[in-house]
Amino acid sequence: MSKTSVLQYLDSQALVDAARSRFVEVVTAAQAERGSASVVLTGGGTGIALLEALLQDSGSIDWAAVDIYFGDERFLPSGDSERNEVQASEALFDHVDVHPDRIFRMAASDGPHGSDPEVAAAAYAQTLHSGSESEPTPTFDIHLLGMGGEGHINSLFPHTDAVREQHRFVVAVEDSPKPPPVRITLTLPAVRRAQHVWLLVSGANKADAVAAAVGGADPDDIPSAGALGTESTVWFLDAGAASKLDTV
Numbered sequence: 001m002s003k004t005s006v007l008q009y010l011d012s013q014a015l016v017d018a019a020r021s022r023f024v025e026v027v028t029a030a031q032a033e034r035g036s037a038s039v040v041l042t043g044g045g046t047g048i049a050l051l052e053a054l055l056q057d058s059g060s061i062d063w064a065a066v067d068i069y070f071g072d073e074r075f076l077p078s079g080d081s082e083r084n085e086v087q088a089s090e091a092l093f094d095h096v097d098v099h100p101d102r103i104f105r106m107a108a109s110d111g112p113h114g115s116d117p118e119v120a121a122a123a124y125a126q127t128l129h130s131g132s133e134s135e136p137t138p139t140f141d142i143h144l145l146g147m148g149g150e151g152h153i154n155s156l157f158p159h160t161d162a163v164r165e166q167h168r169f170v171v172a173v174e175d176s177p178k179p180p181p182v183r184i185t186l187t188l189p190a191v192r193r194a195q196h197v198w199l200l201v202s203g204a205n206k207a208d209a210v211a212a213a214v215g216g217a218d219p220d221d222i223p224s225a226g227a228l229g230t231e232s233t234v235w236f237l238d239a240g241a242a243s244k245l246d247t248v
């Protein structure tokens with residue numbers, strides 16, 4: 001039975017530090033057990049701050065034995081500084097011993113699949129399915145998520161086809177309210193393949209959506225309410241993001 005925990009910290013630095021320690025624990029435990037770990041990264045301020053913080057622990061994790069996926073990507077030309085994978089590279093991959101073949105990036109808009117995000121999304125779905133011979137569909141140890149003020153996670157925005165997707169693991173989004181408009185995203189069925197789903201949320205502007213999601217809102221209204229891990233779902237909140245919890 002999956003367990004949901006809500007952890008509160010004074011500020012976003014404390015939240016990131018706590019997530020960093022737990023990330024190291026989960027990844028090193030998976031590596032001790034199976035020889036490798038599998039994580040899904042997210043874009044946005046808090047998600048990238050965690051990657052930067054992980055540099056402090058670069059000795060404990062064998063980065064060459066981590067399969068790295070992305071929860072969403074901004075469909076822009078390769079090298080664009082707004083791309084999540086570019087930010088993740090600058091924050092972490094450029095500084096640790098990751099295995100280039102184990103970083104599974106979503107395509108760029110000038111990449112091998114062309115400028116059609118639907119084609120690029122389908123290609124990433126193939127990448128997920130071919131991740132492991134023994135596992136016909138992907139599983140992840142940790143799926144990291146940030147959340148927007150209206151409750152979006154990855155590029156799953158309220159009241160959209162993408163958040164309602166029930167079957168496909170990866171879809172294109174062409175009218176994201178958060179710029180840039182064209183994106184590729186893992187869906188809720190894909191997020192729910194992760195053992196541990198961690199939502200890293202900072203700021204009082206997100207407090208209403210946090211309270212609604214933790215209170216069991218409909219994911220169509222508040223997408224983060226549908227992000228559940230098979231073993232655990234953990235909300236890492238700073239004081240601002242947690243400030244409406246008592247009123248639920």
Ligand SMILES: O=C(O)[C@H](O)[C@@H](O)[C@H](O)[C@H](O)COP(=O)(O)O
Pocket residue numbers: 042043044045046047072073074084145146147148152153154155178
């Ligand atoms: O590519 C993106 O923009 C994201 O993956 C998005 O889902 C992000 O995680 C949230 O919008 C939170 O972002 P902040 O932490 O910057 O608020």
